[in-house]
Amino acid sequence: MTPDLIQILPSQLTFLFESKKQSSCLIQLRNKDDQYLAFKIKTTSPKKYCVRPNIGIIKPKDACDFTVTMQAQKTAPPDLNCKDKFLIQCTIVPFGTTEDDITSDMFAKDSGKYIEEKKLRVVLIAPPSSPVLFQVNEDANQDSSKEIHAQKDWVPTLRVSEEVKDFKTTPDMEEDRTDEVIVDRRVENVRGMEPSKDAVQLSLAKDFEELKSRLGIMDSKLSEAKVNIMKLTEERRTNTEEKDLLKKEMEVLKRKMNAKRVEDGFPLLFVCMVALVSMVAGYYIHP
Incomplete structure (x- = not known):
């Protein structure tokens, strides 16, 4: 295993x-x-x-x-x-x-x-039941049970209709109205939350536009930097070419100067050699 x-x-x-x-x-x-x-x-x-x-x-x-x-x-x-x-x-x-x-x-x-x-x-x-809704349902069940017991004690006469009219303003019904007000307030609170959501969306849209503008600025700066880099690269290439050209001109000048020195020194050497040969020849001819 x-x-x-x-x-x-x-x-x-x-x-x-x-x-x-x-x-x-x-x-x-x-x-x-x-x-x-x-x-x-x-x-x-x-x-x-x-x-x-x-x-x-x-x-x-x-x-x-x-x-x-x-x-x-x-x-x-x-x-x-x-x-x-x-x-x-x-x-x-x-x-x-x-x-x-x-x-x-x-x-x-x-x-x-x-x-x-x-x-x-x-x-x-399943999610746990809401305690507020549970209390409302419990009050409604108690009200319905009270109505059932009241209907058993009622007698079908004209006075019953009057009692029913009076029953509409009992404290129990006022409690039910209080519950209705609570529910209405909750609905209003939920509706009141919608503008806040819109405000959040507007804030997010504003932040997005701000970030977008910043990104545009950064892109423009990046483009300027690329242009500057290209200019510097071109200047460096031009300077390098000029430097190489100057080196070549210096070499040519050095060669010309060396050739001129040789040309200037050759006649003096030739004269000295001729004079020396003449002296030797005169010595042998006239001892």
Whole structure:
């Protein structure tokens, strides 16, 4: 028997189901082995859930967290019974393996490697009831019970209609009106929140425009810097060419000066040689 490579905490995915609202669940994977592990997460409903990250590397005796987000649903399943499941696959990988090296072939069963698979089921729970709504419902139930008892004691005469007229102004009905006022105030508060949302959107739009203008300014400055760099590069190239041209002219001048020195020194040497030869010849002719 091969021991378990990973430990999953918690052992199931629990989501708080609220209509048209997202819900998230955090799961931790613990590496129980002394080697590096690669994991991959699959689900039976990929369009319904978002897993981040869905692949990863866990160091020996270390842990890794991933978050599963359930997208907003319009209606709840019957009795909150969800049949969605998740599959977690893991396998041993060499030291130095990164997330970019993870491929689907690593988790293929026909590869000969040991692939550990664990399933997680999805559990949906209902949100707790609001205490304010519960109190309103309880008051309404008490009022209805009072009306039922009153109807049993009434006698079908003309006086009953008058009592009914008087019953409309009883304290119980005033309490109901108070509840209606509370509900109306809540509706007004909810409506009052809409302008704040608009203000937030306007503020975000203003910040976006400001950032956009700053980006335009930075782009213009960058363009100016590029133009300046091009000018400096051209000036440097021109200076280099002028410097090379001056070097060539200096070499030509040096050559000309050397040639002139040779031309100026040749006649003097020739005269000296002729004089020496003449003296030797005169010595031999006239001893």
